[in-house]
Amino acid sequence: MLVSWPIVFFIFIVVSLISSIFLLSSKVPLDYVRIHIGVISVPPILALCALIFQKEHLIWGPWQFNTLSWLLAVFVLTMGLIVQRYCVHFLLGDRSYRKYFSLLTLTTTAGSLAWLSADLRLLLICWGTTLLGLTLIIRLKKEWIVAKRAAVTMGRLFTFSWLVLLAVVLWLSQATGHWQLSQVMTEESLAGFASWEKTIINLLLVLSVLIPAGQWPFQRWLLDSAVAPTPISAVMHAGIVNAGGILLTLFAPLFSASLAQIPLLILSGISVLIGTGIMLVQVDYKRQLVGSTIAQMGFMLIQCALGAYVAAIIHAILHGLFKSTLFLQAGSAIQHGHAKKKSKESTSFIAKGSGLIVGIIAGIGYWSTSPEEAYTLISSIILGCSVTLAWLQLIVYGQGRIGRIAGFILFVAGAIIYSLVHSGFHRLLHETIVSGIQPSVPAIPFLLIILLIGSLIGLGLAQKGSFKGRTMLYLWLVKLGEPNEDVVESHPKFLTQYMSQGGNK
Structure with a gap:
């Protein structure tokens, strides 16, 4: 059966x-x-x-x-x-x-x-086919030179990433004598590796997952991919850009307690800052989403670096569903920010402080009930900030009594759904996914510094007026978030060709 x-x-x-x-x-x-x-x-x-x-x-x-x-x-x-x-x-x-x-x-x-x-060989074949399929989809409009160039860049990076993963698989299979993943990841098989071997293999594994995740310094291909049709940008989140968390989870017995967790933590932290900055300065909606994806994938890999593999899988799935929805809605994105400006300015300090109190309570509550160590504190801080923001937007800045009541109902419903979804995923996956070991470096101070720098970047960009530091930061992030010049056209030339052909007919 x-x-x-x-x-x-x-x-x-x-x-x-x-x-x-x-x-x-x-x-x-x-x-x-x-x-x-x-x-x-x-x-x-x-x-x-x-x-x-x-x-x-x-x-x-x-x-x-x-x-x-x-x-x-x-x-x-x-x-x-x-x-x-x-x-x-x-x-x-x-x-x-x-x-x-x-x-x-x-x-x-x-x-x-x-x-x-x-079987690791089958995993390689299927994963390579996935990367090839995505590259061919981007390249479908051969007459559009911009898309063709973007596909060439993606193809080269994807090929390099796949070859690195191939080296990892061959090394593991030759050393253990097995091709089946479950046999390779046993304690007996891994015990035969010297510490330097495990470190090199894990560094190669980190390199192979950073590229498809669009992490620094490989984020360029993801920015260039904005030329693809919107549904293609959405399907990238179906286990492709978020495949890094999945691969590291599959190799968790090998990757946990490895020195390779440290460079992954550093590069992912840098990617979170860069992605957040790009999201804040870009005016193109799709590139805002791409910047957000870079940051979110960075946070997912940080979860893996801290051994929180269940959280990484949950993040990959929920982020994929959420971000793909935003991409599919990209054509109808309209900013509505002016109507609430007056109400925000007239809101009392006590009302704004209530959001901070609710956020602190939520963060402390999550910290006291979650099992992970370093990841729990950072996640609690992020959750507390998110709850504070949601409380302010839905309730404090609500339009009238009816708006505040409706906002409160949405806030409570969102909290209930969040708790049910996360507890459901944890119950579903806790027996299948092994618990990882966080790196020996002081991960919490490092991540707190990342959060502090990210907050300072956001506050600096939000400040009114113009000063040299803000201007330089803004321009640097704009330049960093722009695609290569050879994948940008002011007006797609192939459209002109289509029009001329249609006119001749």
Whole structure:
């Protein structure tokens, strides 16, 4: 009975891939895309059923099926389904309309299979296919030189990242004599490594995850990817840019208590600052989201560096769902900030202080009930700041009594949903994911410094008026957040060609 879920799941995975190939034929009417959407909706439903009803860990050939792998399969395939459903109308009329759906199906399917892989060779193949699929999607508009150049940059970095991961896998398999991940990660297998070997392998692993996560100094490709259609930016969050947390979780027995956690902590902290700064100074909405993604992925990798792997997986999934939603709404983003300005200025100091009190209570409450050590304090501070901000925006700055009541109801509902979601994920994953060991360096002071610098950057950019330090910081962040010159066009030349061809016809 246990094997039946994987069998049925793989049958419909194959059917989905066949459907995507069938869609490429020009003889197939475009209306078939709706049938294709129905076909690809079956695998995530089956994966969800398996997640709910299959309680035992199952190794089936080169595949592994547990709560973590099924959860990631549900996440990736559901994201792919949502994006493809969105593309039905969004990309209608595009010359590569059919190819988009085929490549999206290939990319998300390969991504889900990568996290279901028990064999390191299979994981490499599926992960490489995922990166290749994303690069080909960006490159679909060959006539648009900007997209082509962005795809070339992505392809080179992705290839380098994949080759580094290949070196890690080959080293591990040759040293342990195993290809299966569960056998490689046993205490007996890892005991055969010298400390310098483990350090080098983990440094290579860190390098391989920093690139797809768009972390400093490899953030350029992620900024260049803003030329892609909005749904493609959304699908990147389906286990691609957030794959770093997943990979480090899979290799947690090897990565924990390693010196490689220190450089990961430092580079991720720098990325949090850079991403936050880019988000604050950019006026382009998509690049604001890209800057936010850099910062959020940095925080996810900090969680891994501190051994909080369950929190990293939760972050990867929830951030992926949230950020992909924002990307899909990018075309209708409108700023509404002027109406509340007067109410903010007239709000009493006591009312504003209530938000701070609520935030402190929330932070202390989280700190006292969570098991992680260094991560707990930092997360408590961030949670307290978020609660304070939410209280001010929803309640203190609410418009009238009705607005404040509605804001309070939303605040309480959000707190309840947050608690239920996080406790549910912890119960689901605590037996599957091993607990990590935080680095021996004073992680808390370092992270507190990162938070302090980030706060100073935000306050400095928010200050009215102009002074030299603020201007230099602002211009540096603007330059850092801009894509390369060769992937920017004031007016896409291929559109002019389309118009001229249409006129001639």
